[in-house]
Amino acid sequence: MARRVSVTLNMLVDLKVGENVDIRNLIERLECSCTEASGEDAKIIDVRVLDRKLLIESEDDEID
Numbered sequence: 001m002a003r004r005v006s007v008t009l010n011m012l013v014d015l016k017v018g019e020n021v022d023i024r025n026l027i028e029r030l031e032c033s034c035t036e037a038s039g040e041d042a043k044i045i046d047v048r049v050l051d052r053k054l055l056i057e058s059e060d061d062e063i064d
Contacts, residue, residue: 008050027052
């Protein structure tokens with residue numbers, strides 16, 4: 001018999017952004033695309049982002 005469970009995932013998304021990026025808008029537009037757990041008898045019913053936060057904002061790091 002199958003049962004329904006819920007889990008939370010915390011993800012760290014490292015981004016390279018331009019000078020004129022609206023960080024708040026960018027964070028609001030981030031989405032998670034989860035895939036089926038391979039080899040497990042499980043099906044994803046729904047995925048929602050529960051929390052969005054800016055962890056670090058740095059202006060002096062240059063990334064190529």
